[in-house]
Amino acid sequence: MNRRDANARMHAQVMERPGSALRAADVAVPVPGPGQLLIRVAACGVCRTDLHVVDGELPQPKTPLVPGHEIVGRVAQVGAAAGAYAAGERVGVPWLGWTCGACAYCRRGQENLCASARFTGYQIDGGYAEYAVADARYCFRIPEMYGDADAAPLLCAGLIGYRALRLAGDARRVGLYGFGAAAHVLAQICVRQGREVHAFVRPGDREAQVFARELGAAWCGESTELPPAPLDAAIVFAPVGALVPLALRAVDKGGSVICAGIHMSDIPSFPYASIWGERSIRTVANLTRADGEEFLDVVRRHPVRTQVTRYPLAHANRALEDLRAGRLRGAAVLVP
Ligand SMILES: [Zn+2]
Numbered sequence: 001m002n003r004r005d006a007n008a009r010m011h012a013q014v015m016e017r018p019g020s021a022l023r024a025a026d027v028a029v030p031v032p033g034p035g036q037l038l039i040r041v042a043a044c045g046v047c048r049t050d051l052h053v054v055d056g057e058l059p060q061p062k063t064p065l066v067p068g069h070e071i072v073g074r075v076a077q078v079g080a081a082a083g084a085y086a087a088g089e090r091v092g093v094p095w096l097g098w099t100c101g102a103c104a105y106c107r108r109g110q111e112n113l114c115a116s117a118r119f120t121g122y123q124i125d126g127g128y129a130e131y132a133v134a135d136a137r138y139c140f141r142i143p144e145m146y147g148d149a150d151a152a153p154l155l156c157a158g159l160i161g162y163r164a165l166r167l168a169g170d171a172r173r174v175g176l177y178g179f180g181a182a183a184h185v186l187a188q189i190c191v192r193q194g195r196e197v198h199a200f201v202r203p204g205d206r207e208a209q210v211f212a213r214e215l216g217a218a219w220c221g222e223s224t225e226l227p228p229a230p231l232d233a234a235i236v237f238a239p240v241g242a243l244v245p246l247a248l249r250a251v252d253k254g255g256s257v258i259c260a261g262i263h264m265s266d267i268p269s270f271p272y273a274s275i276w277g278e279r280s281i282r283t284v285a286n287l288t289r290a291d292g293e294e295f296l297d298v299v300r301r302h303p304v305r306t307q308v309t310r311y312p313l314a315h316a317n318r319a320l321e322d323l324r325a326g327r328l329r330g331a332a333v334l335v336p
């Protein structure tokens with residue numbers, strides 16, 4: 001354990017209150033408590049959930065808040081009893097930051113649903129900064145073949161996408177609605193598993209269709225179109241409720257529509273016939289540590305290529321705006 005200057009300062013991007021742009025701030029470097037690591041941030045992914053937090057669409061964030069929950073960095077200081085990691089080791093910090101371990105959900109292996117869970121970049125300061133503190137028990141080791149920025153989108157986009165795919169079971173024809181950070185990783189995993197990827201993009205977004213084809217999609221179309229044959233499952237990544245009835249229309253009897261986002265606009269009403277035939281709608285909430293370990297093992301054994309656009313930390317607002325406007329191919333990553 002090395003001691004740091006207690007008065008050390010760092011640059012951070014801070015949300016003072018929801019609904020306002022982030023502000024560049026000079027703040028104290030956080031001090032790791034028992035069980036925690038101080039991490040020097042090398043890269044932090046920009047996730048759509050960050051937009052929902054900044055826009056005030058998720059209730060009761062910590063304020064002021066440093067957003068960011070796809071953190072890749074190196075351990076700068078090890079707090080007491082956080083001995084699983086050593087100084088200098090590379091770690092990843094995901095969205096799930098703390099769980100109680102005692103509630104009914106935690107006891108039955110659903111810590112993603114923990115009644116008092118705390119999340120990175122929401123109730124805990126995250127990675128839009130030069131340093132972050134994280135509970136060592138919720139950190140991951142990152143496979144060595146990925147660069148820091150390339151690994152960042154794996155920590156949420158990749159991981160949540162993988163959890164959504166698991167809910168799709170052995171679906172062979174899989175539809176992906178919204179071809180951004182999550183879908184671009186998941187498409188590669190689907191293809192490797194012998195599934196047929198159908199990419200549904202915003203009407204008029206030719207570039208996203210080209211990108212999806214490059215990553216192995218068998219069919220690309222606009223979200224209002226029907227695929228050439230019914231899907232076994234559809235995963236909706238875009239936060240647009242109107243896509244749910246469209247996706248239901250595209251899945252076969254017995255198929256499922258899985259909504260992978262934390263927030264979505266209202267789902268319009270639809271005829272019962274759209275869901276009849278044992279179709280189902282499910283959601284994915286957060287992650288468990290077991291999900292993270294399993295997913296990182298999959299991408300260690302079968303590497304995926306992530307496409308990232310790097311932004312300096314000071315340009316966090318621009319990265320968020322580019323994500324909002326759909327101007328990104330793949331994922332945005334802040335590099336301090
Ligand atoms: Zn719990």
Ligand SMILES: [Zn+2]
Pocket residue numbers: 047048049050069095156157
């Ligand atoms: Zn996320």
